[in-house]
Amino acid sequence: MAPVSILVAKPKIAYIYKKALYLPLLGRKVKTKYYLHTPITSINEIGVAEAINIVTSIAFLIAFAILRIQPVNDIAYFPKWYLKGLRTSSIQTGGFGSKFINLDFMSYV
Numbered sequence: 001m002a003p004v005s006i007l008v009a010k011p012k013i014a015y016i017y018k019k020a021l022y023l024p025l026l027g028r029k030v031k032t033k034y035y036l037h038t039p040i041t042s043i044n045e046i047g048v049a050e051a052i053n054i055v056t057s058i059a060f061l062i063a064f065a066i067l068r069i070q071p072v073n074d075i076a077y078f079p080k081w082y083l084k085g086l087r088t089s090s091i092q093t094g095g096f097g098s099k100f101i102n103l104d105f106m107s108y109v
Contacts, residue, residue, distance in 0.1 A: 070102050 068077050075082055 067073060
């Protein structure tokens with residue numbers, strides 16, 4: 001005879017199983033073990049994790065797109081402009097705010 005699983009209790013979070021092992025020839029119980037089994041995940045938990053993942057990935061992409069076009073980061077993202085002489089260092093030219101923040105709205109669109 002194979003081991004038999006009997007549902008003993010059904011709490012809200014975990015399921016407790018009672019497993020009794022039987023000797024095939026004698027037909028009597030040898031020992032009883034209790035196992036604590038927690039359910040894997042529900043659809044709601046997977047949905048929440050997926051939503052958090054999507055929101056953080058979109059926030060990362062938006063932050064990358066905005067930081068990429070800031071004057072401080074120009075030399076890292078567009079080095080050919082500086083090598084060809086099409087652009088000079090933005091740190092040395094312009095006012096204090098325009099050195100660190102791109103104030104041209106059309107570059108964001």
